[in-house]
Amino acid sequence: MNDRRSAHVRTGAGVPAYRRIATALWEQIQSGELAPGARLPNEAELAARFGVTRLTLRQAVIELQRLGAVEIRRGVGTFVMSPPDLVEIVASVPSLRQESDATADAFDEQALHRSARPVRTVDELILGSGAATGPLADEASAHLGVPAERLHRLDTVMVRDGRRWIANSYWFDERWAAVDGLVAEHALVVRAFADGLGLQLGYLWRAFSAIGADFDDAETLGVPTGTALLVRDGVSADDTGRPVFYVRRRLRGDEAKFVLRYDTEPMRVEG
């Protein structure tokens, strides 16, 4: 990434062996010496080549895995990752009024940038539902103005073209708990709210952050614990502006990005 800052103290003394190895392999990958899709020698051989134990060698490889530089497949081998095939979820600014939610975006031909693997289908499956508990329940309660005791929680996963894509958690007033039964019919939770319950939904706010995958998200998305996830949370409201639900989505950073396009003349930067 920061190409000019390559020649570091990293190669000098005092640098742990696993770090030295990871850096060496990483630079081979960056330079293209190890091309995307290439298979690395097995761990025993790499360990011998670098003069360390397999455990130490593994520490280096796992670090590369966390960087997204390699993919480790048990029983098969370790491979250099290809550049991510990002699905771009696009919204226009200031014409956001005509934009849909990311969920609906996924079906919108125009909202998704054509990638090597175009999006064809998106379904949303319920993983669990019930009374809201835990620290985020209080946050949801504050966002919605609904007491935590009255909050209902819905956990889902969006499946894109047969692949688990986005882990979602919704919080809303228990009086809308009936949506649970409508999701299968309408494929997506937001549509269950809109078409099933007849609510006209819109945004109050959206926010972006990043976290490491916890145990549940890792299992849901099929990634190693700690993998960098993009978090997009927000509150949707009905046409009177009253909050309906708080939603928190988690997706792999290398599988999608959210794009805001400013289609009109550019805006001035203050100061």
Added chain:
Amino acid sequence: MNDRRSAHVRTGAGVPAYRRIATALWEQIQSGELAPGARLPNEAELAARFGVTRLTLRQAVIELQRLGAVEIRRGVGTFVMSPPDLVEIVASVPSLRQESDATADAFDEQALHRSARPVRTVDELILGSGAATGPLADEASAHLGVPAERLHRLDTVMVRDGRRWIANSYWFDERWAAVDGLVAEHALVVRAFADGLGLQLGYLWRAFSAIGADFDDAETLGVPTGTALLVRDGVSADDTGRPVFYVRRRLRGDEAKFVLRYDTEPMRVEG
């Protein structure tokens, strides 16, 4: 997080010891039994308590570190992390025209949500500059419509209240390479462009994604390799709409979040 999916096969047989231990500690943290700021017993004692080697115990603790559940301080101990003190960088939609860049936002009292530790100062320091190379140079070239040979690259770090905050990389036509010398005077790169070179800057687009910290970002931001980083990249243009620079910012997911507020009546969701 997903509270209802707690009782897993995780505790059964076939589950690695380090995972079992990590889960056990994690649940103690989630339940508040291990309160934020609390110090864990040292590794030797924990290892004995769980009946494993110190190395195995460490594997569990490191996994918790990647989750952001604990902070490991060498020579001191391991502590339960406090809930993140997120700085909220707020933009209003559709009134985005009056919004400034994140850099300028950092100085805007209204744009930053009051957190426990309010933002007082933001400076931007140059880490390096020169000809643009590497894979991202091609991307920048495409975004700007400038040949890669003519691209200049500028690496900086924004320092908030004395703490390294955001790692930035800028790419732009070499004819603006003079900004390098203006950054110190104007504190921020965007201001060096605006006030130093007299360019009226605005957005063409912004995008959000997430990655694991690579070796350079980890060193720049003082975090472990692989830490989840929020990436915000985009292209800024002058008042004629011609692209000026492509910028890619990386920041810790637990230190800031970008918020888009829809201040007017809510928007309809399609479909």
Added chain:
DNA sequence: AAGTGGTCTAGACCACAAA
């Protein structure tokens, strides 16, 4: 000086995927 985490070894056995 004492206590804590950081790194490493040599060897073993297990779990999974592909042939």
Added chain:
DNA sequence: TTGTGGTCTAGACCACTTG
């Protein structure tokens, strides 16, 4: 069946922080 990665041990020594 073979080859690959996944987990674990018992012990050692090093590096950092604090008193």
